[in-house]
Amino acid sequence: MINVGFYYKVKKGHEKEFEETFLSVLKTLKESLPGFRDAKLYKNVADPQEYLIYSEWDNLETFREFIKSRAFKETTSYGKSIIDGRPTHRVLQQVNES
Structure with missing residues (x-):
């Protein structure tokens, strides 16, 4: 399994639109993309546009x-x-325990 973190800074006033789009895309991925497991959306409490x-x-x-x-x-x-x-992302791969 791998985890990918996508980091975004949303233009002021578009936060709700971004959150709604995330929910829509999440639903589509779960229904149509084998190999996709799940995703969660987090908001920075110190910067609500991040x-x-x-x-x-x-x-x-x-x-x-x-x-x-x-x-x-x-x-x-x-x-x-x-x-x-420009958004950024990081890919993290699970390390198997020995």
Whole structure:
């Protein structure tokens, strides 16, 4: 399993829209993308325009296929209108205990 953290700074006034879009995309991913497990949305209490989407995937290949997909490109294209700056992400892979 891998976890991916997506970090976003949302333009002022678009926070609710970002949160609603997250819920819609989450529902779609759960229904249509094998290998996607779940995601949670976190808001920075010190800066309510800053968000983290923490997602869980079966493996790195599943995540890579998703970021190559048309759906991902459409979502990121739309996001440019409400995101301030360039989002970043980090991929974390679970280490097996011996």
